[in-house]
Structure formats: structure tokens, C-alpha cells
Amino acid sequence: MTSLQRFNSGRVVPTSVPFPEGVRVGGMLYLSGQLGNVPGELRLVEGGLRAEARQTLENIRTILRGQGLDLQHLVRCTVMLADMADWPAFNEVYREFFGNTPLPARSALGCNGLALGARVEIECMAAVG
Template identity: 50%
Template structure:
């Protein structure tokens, strides 16, 4: 049979915790999300910083201006996609060295080996981000690949 703790003991413990200097100090509040508007005419931000993490929106291998995907298939699209991601990272003072998580969306999983070859060239061996890759039913603008990333960006204190 469980032992019951008298209500007076619970109240006394609560009073001790409330009176402790640790409980009395308030944690520093982190600023809210910081939104970087997209240059494209679509309703999303190119990146949002929350705390020390910069969340990049998914990028396609679209031509500058974002109107259509570069021709040539998975190779040229992937290279253009990495170029666009690099531009966003650079805008925030970061590089692929700061990326720690990627999600990859492929219109055809048969492109996975070719994509992996290109992907590996953009990261240092032994420092590959955690990654998910999945086949999808369709991507915007008829793209073959899209990737979103998370990067570490310490806040200025």
C-alpha cells in the first residue's frame, strides 16, 4: 500500500523551493523568431532563426529569380540547389560547416545515388549533417530534388 505524504509536509517543501535563490532568479528570455523574407514571390521566409538555430526553407534547383528549374536533371538541379542554400547561409554569416540537419525530398528515389555523390562534395568527410531522405509524389515547379537545412548560429550575447 502506498504511503501518503501529509499535506503540511508538501506545503512546507513548496515554501522551501519558492524561497530558494535559484527559484527566485528569472531565466533570461531568448528573443522570439527572426524572419528573413524570401526574395521569391511565395508566402514563406527563406530562413527563420530561433535561439541558436537557423531553419532554412526548402530550396529547389531553380534559376535565379525562382521561376523555373534549371534543365539537365538531378545533377544540375542539385548543384543549383546547393548554390541557393549557400547564398542563404552566407547571408547569415554561415557556411555548410554550420549545417547539422538536412531533409531531402526526391521526386524519384532512383536519383538517390547520384544525389549522394553531389551532397558529399558539399560537406567535410566525418562532419556530414544528420539527414532524412524521402521519395515524394511531386515537388514545386516540377523539380527533381528539394532540401531544407538547419544550421547552428549562436546568438550575439
């Protein structure tokens, strides 16, 4: 059987939550949904959708780097928005954040209620090898 490695550094997601930052299995890393929370706290950054989106992506990068990976290792992201009217603004932040890094496959969907009242949540998968 393939071994599973669950991890939570506490640098992004507080260790008090009932889920890990991610799970590594085989050649894949699966990140739990990430919010624009202040690193290590259950409190969102202030400033609305753009600030939350930037912090969410920063949190994802922090988790990836903790596993010896970076943005170019992402193969898929699922973006959940509290309001699909925020999609154009989110896309601007997303493009700016990734810069010249090749973009992963992506889906975006509207949600009725995200944790902590967040405007955005992102789940990701990354290739390890």
C-alpha cells in the same frame, strides 16, 4: 519570449512566394525547403537531377552566407527526391559539394510531386552560435 527573425533576401527565393527563405530563432536557423531554381526566379535550372541538386545546395549556401554562416553550420538536412532511384546520383553530388566539410545529419525520402516539378528539395537547420 524568444524573438523570431524571418528573412528573404530575394537572391534565392523570389519575394513573391508566400514563405521566407528561413527563420532564425534562438541559436537555430531553419531554412524553408530549397529547390534547384535559378536564383531569384521561379524556374528550375536545366540539366536534370544532378544540375538541380548542385543548384539546390548552392542556393542553400547563398542563404547561409547571407546570415553570416556556411555549410559547416548545418546540423540537419531533409532531402526529398521525386524518384528514389535518383538517390545514388544525388549522393555523388552531395559528397562532391560538401567536400571535406563535416556532413550534417540527414534523412532522404521519396515524394510524389515537388514544387515546380523539381527532382529534389532540401530543408535544412543550422546552428547559429
